[in-house]
Amino acid sequence: MALAKRTLIMVVVAVVVLLFGIGGGVYVGVTFFTKPAPSAEEQLPDPGPIVELGQFTSTLADPETHVIRLRITVELANPEVELRLAGPGWVVMMKDEVMKTLKDQQFNSVRYAEGMEKLKQDLRARLNAILPRVEGKAAVNRVLFDEYMVQ
DSSP states (O other): OHHHHHHHHHHHHHHHHHHHHHHHHHHHHHHHHSOOOOOGGGSOOOOOOEEEEEEEEEEOSSSSOOEEEEEEEEEESSHHHHHHTOSHHHHHHHHHHHHHHHHTOOHHHHSSHHHHHHHHHHHHHHHHHHSOOBTTBOSEEEEEEEEEEEO
């Protein structure tokens, strides 16, 4: 009888210790390994003003004949940039810069997704080089492709 009582007490103590261990593990996991929910300030910002530059078709700088056709939209840094670039002269300058950039591309460099991203970065850099800075910020945040085809 004493042995059965002693065994029962050890089983109960073992279960209690096991439950405390599991509870402690859950507490540590939740406390240290979960990300807090993003607050309203940490949410992604709304896109800036959008300017559609239109569709472009160009031959590529290859010995063989390859063509790229895309439709480009740019996201501007803020509404002040949009007001500053409202004149038709700025849009023509941006389109000219896009055409010059496309003429320098080669088929194998723009054929895949990473080349497409590199082209976006090149276009952004070249557009920001010709556009005025507003409040110390570059005019173009992102270059977006609505359509993209290379053949």
